[in-house]
Amino acid sequence: MKRILITGASGFIGRHVVASLADQGYEIHAVDLRRGPSAANVIWHETNLLDTKQVSDLFRTILPTHLLHFAWYAEHGKFWSSPLNLDWVAASIGLFKSFAEAGGRRAVFAGSCAEYDWAGSEPLVEDKTPCEPGSLYGGCKNATRQVVQSYASQAGVSVAWGRIFFLYGPDENPNRLIPSILRPMLEGKPGYCRSGDHVRDLLHVYDVAFAFVALLQSEVKGPVNIGSGDRITLGEVSRRVARIVVREDLLTVDRQPPTPENPAVILADVNRLRREVGWKPRYDLTSGLEQVVASMGHPPTLK
Amino acid sequence: MKRILITGASGFIGRHVVASLADQGYEIHAVDLRRGPSAANVIWHETNLLDTKQVSDLFRTILPTHLLHFAWYAEHGKFWSSPLNLDWVAASIGLFKSFAEAGGRRAVFAGSCAEYDWAGSEPLVEDKTPCEPGSLYGGCKNATRQVVQSYASQAGVSVAWGRIFFLYGPDENPNRLIPSILRPMLEGKPGYCRSGDHVRDLLHVYDVAFAFVALLQSEVKGPVNIGSGDRITLGEVSRRVARIVVREDLLTVDRQPPTPENPAVILADVNRLRREVGWKPRYDLTSGLEQVVASMGHPPTLK
Incomplete structure (x- = not known):
């Protein structure tokens, strides 16, 4: 049985991911501050991910094989420069470490087009465009990615990083x-x-959710643009x-x-998403x- | 009165920094798991920096104007790939946020030459050589720097980042x-x-300590190679x-x-250290x- 832990599971993207995964053979552990709708195969956990003790207890109890991490500070207008971005770097790194320690195998993180340098040429290409974020949000996402990717192989976890556009x-x-x-x-x-x-x-949020599910179920590693x-x-x-x-x-x-x-x-350059993940909107x-x-x-x- | 908080103050570099600063007009708050030698103007704090509560209490009590952050996991042979590097990313980011919230003005962090891509041309130049760390340690130092530098200006903190070589x-x-x-x-x-x-x-540890003191007292921001x-x-x-x-x-x-x-x-290319900081070994x-x-x-x- 594949056990997946989804953070931000009540959020704008997460709720659709939970719905999309419900009939795909996973035991789904949906984590958020507030519960989302009940569904078959879905177990809700009201967890504060900024509390390191709650996080390590959660992973030790569930022992998830798969992880989809959407949770982050996301208040409209404020998230670009809020100091809370720093807390989410620490929380996301700690969460990934707990996942690895619990024997997790495959993780997909929600990254952002804000990780790229926006002053260069377009479209933005995963392995070509420099990551020189102009915002605190982009800097924090990119730093989290760097730590997670640096640790992934020695931790035995296959990691993909979906960079969400608009x-x-x-x-x-x-x-x-x-x-x-x-x-x-x-x-x-x-x-x-x-x-x-x-x-x-622009990409419809349902498609964003489907793209993350496809990315999770692929073997693609590293950053992948989630765009149209x-x-x-x-x-x-x-x-x-x-x-x-x-x-x-x-x-x-x-x-x-x-x-x-x-x-x-x-x-977004979507060649990796189309060709390697094999997904289209x-x-x-x-x-x-x-x-x-x-x-x-x-x-x-x-x- | 300038109040400086020094982490890793009993460590290989930190102990010499404490000694060097003792007659420079600072109230020195030296932080480590174990106390170092007593000295005039030096107040020791036995604090576990991986405990977020202890850290926020420490900064709220001391309200330091200056910060020198040396503490990190540094066990010989193991530090390159230890998962404890992840804990120190989280701890360092949280510590910097606490410093900013307490009204801190000037901070210098201990970075590393391991932040650079070692596969390119030498010498390694701060604003030219790409930061593509090949180790978990380097990735974690570099990620911490990115978060700290992204947050510094909006937090009103002047930040320099000394990249230590050998x-x-x-x-x-x-x-x-x-x-x-x-x-x-x-x-x-x-x-x-x-x-x-x-x-x-190679640089003698006394010189590394003196270079950090000079960097602290300069107005130079951003990464500075600490080398010969x-x-x-x-x-x-x-x-x-x-x-x-x-x-x-x-x-x-x-x-x-x-x-x-x-x-x-x-x-190391040491032009910034020599010309902008004005320091030599x-x-x-x-x-x-x-x-x-x-x-x-x-x-x-x-x-």
């Missing part, structure tokens, strides 16, 4: 781009896209949202000069956005 | 090169130098040791092919070795 989906934080445009337009109020000319790599590989401007994303709800009249798309924190282009952007609109109770027939 | 001096671990040759020869037994053709950068800048083979080092004790007859110098863990050359290698021999009770007149 994601969207149902129940997103209302301050993020798509809900911040969609919600007012659904109420007949103006929608505003600030950096309409910036190119980003598709270039799209945030202005075009906003226009598609407006089109779906038939309120293009309410949308204003603005332009902003690029900054180091908000560069003109952030795009189920949602294209339009069907993904339609799904989001539907999840907000907006009748799709309006379109 | 050091020697009185009371070295008997298994390290110089005592491993010197001790048998002083007893009339054969001395054996294994990798006689390998070039290293001098090329010398380990065979030549061994021959000088043998010459000082007049037992060249007992010395065998062997040769080994270089490996990734033991490359042909590890040499007091000991040349021969006088440093004579001092080591003298510290072992060997009469220097024998020479």
Whole structure:
């Protein structure tokens, strides 16, 4: 029996990973501060991962063979520079050590496109683009990766590191781009896209979750970009949202000069994900956005 | 009053730093598992730095303005790959956060030449040679640096990171090169130098301590190599040791092919240390070795 421990299991990505793994032959140990929905094969653990004692007890009790680590400080707007990032480096390293000591064999971590140097050429390639993070968040993710990867082989653990790009989906934080445009337009109020000319790599959160499951079940090691590989401007994303709800009249798309924190282009090279992991997205952007609109109770027939 | 907290204060480098700072106008808080010698202005704290509660209490009580962080797992032969390196990443990051929260202003950390990629060109230059550590120890030091440097400016702390190369001096671990040759020869037994053709950068531990004090008192930020800048083979080092004790007859110098863990050359570029910090060594290698021999009770007149 494969026993998997999933951290951040109630979170924006984690909850879909738990659902996706439920019928794949795992005994699932879902860990978060708050329990998510009950399901067959899923055992919930309300654990504070910043408490080293709770973490080592958890791993010693469960003895998981597999690990998916999503938990991190993620409060919108604050996570880029919060000192709590430092606590999550320490917690993630300690957690990985506990996993290895408990005999764990395969681990996949949630990394970030923020580990890359954003000032160089695009797309961002795992083994080519330098990791020179411009943010505390990116620096902390990258440092965690370095420790985990340095320790992995001697600890006998196969480790992959999924670098998440930009994601969207149902129940997103209302301050993020798509809900911040969609919600007012659904109420007949103006929608505003600030950096309409910036190119980003967007992936539906279901696909992000599926990609992590595929990565877990592959034998690929090291960093893997979790993205769509598709270039799209945030202005075009906003226009598609407006089109779906038939309120293009309410949308204003603005332009902003690029900054180091908000560069003109952030795009994933997805060759490793496509060729080595053998995974591709189920949602294209339009069907993904339609799904989001539907999840907000907006009748799709309006379109 | 400047209040400095020194970790690893009883250690091979730390004890000399404490002595060197004692008449420099600091209130010195020396932290280690075991107390070192009493001295004016020095307050000892027997603290386990792997205990997060003890660390946060320590910083909240002392409110140090300055920090010198030497403590790390350093057992000869084992430190390169010990899982305890992971604990010291977490401890060092937590300690730095506590220092910042307590209003600390200037911190210097003990880094290592093991942070660099040893497969490239020599000498190793702070802002030029890539940091691609080949060991768990180097990976963990480098990851700690990345987190500390990412957090420093927003935390209002000026941080320098002294990368230690190869050091020697009185009371070295008997298994390290110089005592491993010197001790048998002083007893009339054969001395054996294994990798006689390998070039290293050696600095006397007193000079390493003085360099850290100079770095602390400078305004230099970021990584600074703590080395001599001098090329010398380990065979030549061994021959000088043998010459000082007049037992060249007992010395065998062997040769080994270089490996990734033991490359042909590890040499510091010391331009930052010389020009920006404005420091240079007091000991040349021969006088440093004579001092080591003298510290072992060997009469220097024998020479």
